[in-house]
Amino acid sequence: MQTDHNRIFVESTKRLLRRGAYSHLSKIVNKTHAADLAAVFRSLSVEQQRKLLEMISDIEQKGALFSELDEDTFLELIEGLEFDEIVRILESMPTDDAADIIGWLPEEKSQAILEKMKTAESEEIEDLLRYEDDTAGGIMVPDFIALREDVTAREAIESLQKEHLDVEMPFYLYVVDEYGKLVGVSSLRQLVVVGPNTPLKEFMTTDVFSVQTDMDQEEVAKIVARYDILAVPVVDPSNRLMGIVTVDDVIDILRNEATEDILKMAGAGEEFVETKSILKSTRIRLPWLFASCIGGIVAFFIISKFESSIYKVAYLAAFIPVIMGMGGNIGTQSSTIVVRGLATGRLNVRDIWSVVFKELAIGSILGLVYGTLIGSVAQFRYSIEALAISVALAVICSMSIAALVGSLVPMGFARINVDPAVATGPFVTTAIDIISVFFYFTIATTLLDI
């Protein structure tokens, strides 16, 4: 539905650009949400993008659009923009989004922009740039409402009417002591429910979830998701309130982390679909395939050790794909379930042995089922019992070991704090390929006595 809507919008935008119907298009563009504009941008040429950007009359809308664009599209787009225009747009953006974008630019350009920006804005951005990109400090917004505990509900509401108008999500009011240290939180809702003269300290919650500036963004996201809160306060080591991380950023983090995990498991590293350059994509994927290339060459040397057996019994070779395939597929199933379970917190690293045992049991049962099936096909085709039994045994071994390796490897990596998603994919599959081929030929040459 959403997709259809986008498609129609993209097509009509292109048509209007072709026709030069700018005044009509301009009306549409200025009524469209920045997120929808960003989706259209991806399908346009740079010239078309610039033309569309020019049509946006509201500077904040331009800023909102900037924050929705991905790195490659943004860098291409601003090539032709005037320096002053870029500065004005960045000034109009929420600080965290502006900081992200400035982080994409080359050092020289970002310095020039920061110098040109209003001091208050640029100082806030420079503060944020001090933190690592993927930590609470790097993703927090410095716009929050912090009041002292003797402030009354009425005074708090008044301060909302006068100050804090730029605060993005004013749903929580944080309460700090004289040193700026976080002592409590109140929701906007509580504020209107209590009597107007009640001081914050009487109704605030002192049990506040907070995170440190250096906490990994994925952990921050998990906390917000877990406790169903709309924002989490970020504090420095001495518990001073530095900023907040809001739920809309948390959604983006969780989606990106899921994407990263999926791509790592598929051995596509940090590549995203928005990576436009073929050479860049190739460079990212190249090393991941190296593992499977080395694995394949190892399998090759193993098989060539059995070359004399193959000269005697050529049909041995015909079963290589099915044995490798069955092992590879069940290994992928096991490792994926484990990696995702660990990522979502459904699986605990300490349950390693029960998980591995369960996977081994499943692998053995499925190995028995498919070993019998594939062994029967071998028997039907060649009527050599020793061959059929060898094939069946090889499938059973391969599938059991694959399920074992597929679950043990990511659990083990997680235990020593290495990202389990990286450990999966090409590495596990390749290991399974080698083990499967080795067991198959060893069993077959023994049973067939060749």
Place this chain on the structure above:
Amino acid sequence: MQTDHNRIFVESTKRLLRRGAYSHLSKIVNKTHAADLAAVFRSLSVEQQRKLLEMISDIEQKGALFSELDEDTFLELIEGLEFDEIVRILESMPTDDAADIIGWLPEEKSQAILEKMKTAESEEIEDLLRYEDDTAGGIMVPDFIALREDVTAREAIESLQKEHLDVEMPFYLYVVDEYGKLVGVSSLRQLVVVGPNTPLKEFMTTDVFSVQTDMDQEEVAKIVARYDILAVPVVDPSNRLMGIVTVDDVIDILRNEATEDILKMAGAGEEFVETKSILKSTRIRLPWLFASCIGGIVAFFIISKFESSIYKVAYLAAFIPVIMGMGGNIGTQSSTIVVRGLATGRLNVRDIWSVVFKELAIGSILGLVYGTLIGSVAQFRYSIEALAISVALAVICSMSIAALVGSLVPMGFARINVDPAVATGPFVTTAIDIISVFFYFTIATTLLDI
């Protein structure tokens, strides 16, 4: 960090249970957030779970815990609970969570519970149960604030103080006409910022994002994520406001959809790591492996057609794994990037040809690199030029075709509205295996003239 925290909590809980230190444990349990309790529950035996549940004194805390549990754990846990206790706990829960849980129970039990519950509660739940589980109607909460447009800001605040105390996330106030149709929205923040006598119609936003009750939950989640809103109103076909979907539920939906996609791509269907029964897991995985079994058998018949060539040149067999492996891995990379791009909306179905062309180009370049490398290994080992060239060509073909198939298949499925995640995984890999083997033997037997 979160994980460490959990681990310590699980271990101390188990230790206190073993020691029978119930009064100490009871204090801890009653101070712990339901989400943390649920995480501990997964690592305990049913008896331990029941003991812990008994210790919770607050009925709402019990309800909050219920809504955090997964289906299998919940069904086991309530086996030993008294019927009246279950009813009381369900009554204390938010309607949407209670409806989800009642949906898990067998028909007979759920009917008995609904009859026993307070009429108002059970009617709301039955209303929700009318909608499909995975639609906006199935996930909405019926607790929202709806006011008429002539209500003033002060009156609106007063209504918050008296009524609507059970509303979970009172951040938006919806404005409806005399027929209950949605006409606008105001945030709680606007309410305190405007003058007390201003009627809603003067400051409400009339441009409200709303969704229909039958919209798929994934679409709903994408809208909330896209427009950075905290809740989206759900309306019936005549635009009457029926409920809202809140951002905390959206996070759960996005995470679950990502998990489902990952598992489908790995060919592990709807299995989750919390599926406890080995037989159930086996049953879920069995059919997915069937595709790769059939594919393997097809590859077997292809190779056995070339049996006479293998008798002459046994080392042909040794390259099967590396050729299959390289094709399989790049195919997985391509299809994963496409599937995830479609899921996150970064990729548009209409860009099918540019995406497929890009993947084909990447596949060809990488094929050239690895084909040369693997061909050189063949040359080094056997010093037969025709063999080395055959192997190199087979790798190039296999990797190019794999990238083509890996991107074309999910794009094609998405175009005809079939879930692309299902199309990937075993199906694509199996197709690539067959194609690779076929090309390899055809090229090799032609060039080697055997």
